[in-house]
Each structure stands twice: as structure tokens, then as C-alpha cells.
Amino acid sequence: MDFLERSTTNEDDASTSWLYALFAANLYRFCPQIDTSSYADIYRRLVTSRYRASDDQLSEALPIKREVLAELTSYIRQIKGRPGFVTTFHTGSYRILSRVMYMQGLNVAVVMSREIIAEQGEHLFAQHTKMKDVGKLQLIDADAGNCLIKMLGALQNGYHVVIYMDGNHGAAPTKDELDNEEVPFFNCNLVVRKGLAVLSYKRNIPIFPILSSLDDQDDTFYKSYPVISPNTEEALKHYTSRVFRTLYNHLQEVVYPKPEVWEGWLYVHTMPGKRERNKVKRRYQSYWPCRVGTRYYMMISPRYTCQEIGKLSFLCMRKWKHLTRQMKN
Structure with a gap:
């Protein structure tokens, strides 16, 4: 996890890392009322909070x-x-x-x-x-x-x-x-x-x-x-x-x-959830571009499956997410 966070080279990468994709998919699944345009900010504060908790544990006072x-x-x-x-x-x-x-x-x-x-x-x-x-x-x-x-x-x-x-x-x-x-x-x-x-x-x-x-x-x-x-x-x-x-x-x-x-x-996706009792497909499905090193992926929420994609597809998907977010706002 720490390696993935340190591997981000610029602000855009921070919002497309693997951990961010997990975070975004989970937040959307449980709290769809939260505006997706605020996800990157919430995620950065979450990362800060994690390091702060670790520092607190090491502190003598x-x-x-x-x-x-x-x-x-x-x-x-x-x-x-x-x-x-x-x-x-x-x-x-x-x-x-x-x-x-x-x-x-x-x-x-x-x-x-x-x-x-x-x-x-x-x-x-x-x-x-x-x-x-x-x-x-x-x-x-x-x-x-x-x-x-x-x-x-x-x-x-x-x-x-x-x-x-x-x-x-x-x-x-x-x-x-x-x-x-x-x-x-x-x-x-x-x-x-x-x-x-x-x-x-x-x-x-x-x-x-x-x-x-x-x-x-x-x-x-x-x-x-x-x-x-x-x-x-x-x-x-x-x-x-x-x-x-x-x-x-x-x-x-x-x-x-x-x-x-x-x-x-x-990690809430690793905690068991209620299983669907019928075969009706979920109405809402989201796609999140994410990057790990030099490889590019598309995460599908809420099924938590991941598919590797090319760099061009990754850039197009990221641009599309950005445009839809602007239109929503």
C-alpha cells in the first residue's frame, strides 16, 4: 500500500492509483449521495489520517x-x-x-x-x-x-x-x-x-x-x-x-x-455483504481508471473486478470521467 502511495508522481496520479480506485468504488457503493467530485479530496485526507494515526502510536507523549x-x-x-x-x-x-x-x-x-x-x-x-x-x-x-x-x-x-x-x-x-x-x-x-x-x-x-x-x-x-x-x-x-x-x-x-x-x-469490500437472492442485475455500475506503475486498469464497481487496459484507453476514460464530473457540477 505504501509503495503505491509513494509511486504517485503527480496530483493526477494520486486520484487514479489502485488504492484510490478501491476507495472510490467503496464510497460510491455505500454512500452514493456524496458528490464524486469531492472523492479525491476525501481520499487525500484519508491518507493523511492514516499516517497521523501511525505517528500518534509512535509518539512518546x-x-x-x-x-x-x-x-x-x-x-x-x-x-x-x-x-x-x-x-x-x-x-x-x-x-x-x-x-x-x-x-x-x-x-x-x-x-x-x-x-x-x-x-x-x-x-x-x-x-x-x-x-x-x-x-x-x-x-x-x-x-x-x-x-x-x-x-x-x-x-x-x-x-x-x-x-x-x-x-x-x-x-x-x-x-x-x-x-x-x-x-x-x-x-x-x-x-x-x-x-x-x-x-x-x-x-x-x-x-x-x-x-x-x-x-x-x-x-x-x-x-x-x-x-x-x-x-x-x-x-x-x-x-x-x-x-x-x-x-x-x-x-x-x-x-x-x-x-x-x-x-x-x-477494505470494506473484503467484508461480506448481503448476497443478492435473485439474478436481477444491479442498476448502477461505475468504471474507475487506475494506474499502478506503468500499467493501466479499469475497476468495475460494485463487482470489484479489474481489467487491464491500454494507456490510450486509460487516458480517454480519465478524460471522460473529468468531463462528466464537470457536466454534473
């Missing part, structure tokens, strides 16, 4: 305003005595949430993909070791078959478990529809595995949603939402639906005014 940190730590202190699932998404400066938590004395287990653990795990533990009077840190492999058992074990040992609900790794939905839950997200539906909600329901484990975003001055802030707790009078089916609809409503609330804060636009 917490890059958060004092009043924002005070509000977040106040919420964390309130949940300290009741271990549960701290659910978040890849928005804003999501990477330092677990750090703020163990700095407040909480024992924290973070669920991550095996790839991210290999890439960041050593740094996270080294950073944690340098600190004094903090809670313990544990990393749980989201790709492991015993992930849920590990999460339950951590909870029983007094850890709060941090989960990225929109991760594209880990316990993927199965073919068995009984294990999956369909969740509305903007103009489409996503399919998620029920495991988190089922574990919460059967073991009476609370869910604490916390999301990061940017304020009007583009400074990091965190929003803590009311706890989601199982109710003995509520059926498991209803609780499961309530959990995921509530969490993804929170994500929509954060993303809608600032689409650039969510990294998911780059």
Missing part, C-alpha cells in the same frame, strides 16, 4: 488535548472495575486507545490480526515496558481458531478486551447463516459473525463502545457511548441484533460528517 484526554480517562475509570469488551473501529487515532487504558491501570488485551501482531507487537510491548505503574498488556491473535476462548480467558483474568469491529481479518462469517448477523450500514448491508454478542449475552459481559474522530479543528477526540448490557428478559436473537445495529450506528454517526476518518473505505 499522548497527542491529545488535555480536556479530551480528561473526558476519556473519566469514562475509562468508570468501567475499570467491570472487565468487558471495549469495542472500537479504525477511525481517527484508534491506535492509542489501549495505551490510554493501561495508563489508567486497566489490564488490556487487544485483539489483532496475526499480520499486525508480527508488524507492531514488538514495538507495543517495548513501549509498554518503558512505562511504570500501568496495567498489563496482552495481544490476542484474531486469526487463531481459539480467539474467542482467549478473549474469555482474558476477561476471567480481569482484562478489558479491545476489539476492532471493522477488522477484515479474524473470525470471518461462515456459510452457516445461523452464525451470522446482517447489519445495515449506510446504503448497504454487512454480514458479521455473532460470536461477540453471543459471548456477551451468555456470560453477562458488558460492551463499552469508544470511537475516535476529529473535531472541527482537526484535533483528535474520543466519543464514549452508553454501555450495552444483556437483559435476562431479552431473547438472544434480539440482543444480537441490538448490539451490532447499535455499534454500526455509532460508526455511521462518526463517519458521515467526516468520511476521511475511517480506514475501512480501503
Whole structure:
């Protein structure tokens, strides 16, 4: 990904890279109401946000305003005595949430993909070791078959478990529809595995949603939402639906005014969506020119197929997109 971003040689290339094509197709699929002429700007801000999240993680001092940190730590202190699932998404400066938590004395287990653990795990533990009077840190492999058992074990040992609900790794939905839950997200539906909600329901484990975003001055802030707790009078089916609809409503609330804060636009197509039950063709189909190095492609949305094309076809298609955008405006 980073290579593709660095390989862009001018401003036009930035709006026709492979990642941009993925981003544009996903944004159009879920939020067709957003004017396509703003896509390039949103994408550039998204790239900036990604690097900012990485820099925040490496920073020795917490890059958060004092009043924002005070509000977040106040919420964390309130949940300290009741271990549960701290659910978040890849928005804003999501990477330092677990750090703020163990700095407040909480024992924290973070669920991550095996790839991210290999890439960041050593740094996270080294950073944690340098600190004094903090809670313990544990990393749980989201790709492991015993992930849920590990999460339950951590909870029983007094850890709060941090989960990225929109991760594209880990316990993927199965073919068995009984294990999956369909969740509305903007103009489409996503399919998620029920495991988190089922574990919460059967073991009476609370869910604490916390999301990061940017304020009007583009400074990091965190929003803590009311706890989601199982109710003995509520059926498991209803609780499961309530959990995921509530969490993804929170994500929509954060993303809608600032689409650039969510990294998911780059990979939401890898998250299962609702399958068409009939053979009726989709009414809307878009074509996006993209370039990778010296090779040229046409991405077809919303099918996410890609076809290599010649340079002349690429230039004509890009010019056509530009002209139609001007006509629309």
C-alpha cells in the first residue's frame, strides 16, 4: 500500500492509483449521495489520517488535548472495575486507545490480526515496558481458531478486551447463516459473525463502545457511548441484533460528517455483504481508471473486478470521467 502511495508522481496520479480506485468504488457503493467530485479530496485526507494515526502510536507523549484526554480517562475509570469488551473501529487515532487504558491501570488485551501482531507487537510491548505503574498488556491473535476462548480467558483474568469491529481479518462469517448477523450500514448491508454478542449475552459481559474522530479543528477526540448490557428478559436473537445495529450506528454517526476518518473505505469490500437472492442485475455500475506503475486498469464497481487496459484507453476514460464530473457540477 505504501509503495503505491509513494509511486504517485503527480496530483493526477494520486486520484487514479489502485488504492484510490478501491476507495472510490467503496464510497460510491455505500454512500452514493456524496458528490464524486469531492472523492479525491476525501481520499487525500484519508491518507493523511492514516499516517497521523501511525505517528500518534509512535509518539512518546499522548497527542491529545488535555480536556479530551480528561473526558476519556473519566469514562475509562468508570468501567475499570467491570472487565468487558471495549469495542472500537479504525477511525481517527484508534491506535492509542489501549495505551490510554493501561495508563489508567486497566489490564488490556487487544485483539489483532496475526499480520499486525508480527508488524507492531514488538514495538507495543517495548513501549509498554518503558512505562511504570500501568496495567498489563496482552495481544490476542484474531486469526487463531481459539480467539474467542482467549478473549474469555482474558476477561476471567480481569482484562478489558479491545476489539476492532471493522477488522477484515479474524473470525470471518461462515456459510452457516445461523452464525451470522446482517447489519445495515449506510446504503448497504454487512454480514458479521455473532460470536461477540453471543459471548456477551451468555456470560453477562458488558460492551463499552469508544470511537475516535476529529473535531472541527482537526484535533483528535474520543466519543464514549452508553454501555450495552444483556437483559435476562431479552431473547438472544434480539440482543444480537441490538448490539451490532447499535455499534454500526455509532460508526455511521462518526463517519458521515467526516468520511476521511475511517480506514475501512480501503477494505470494506473484503467484508461480506448481503448476497443478492435473485439474478436481477444491479442498476448502477461505475468504471474507475487506475494506474499502478506503468500499467493501466479499469475497476468495475460494485463487482470489484479489474481489467487491464491500454494507456490510450486509460487516458480517454480519465478524460471522460473529468468531463462528466464537470457536466454534473
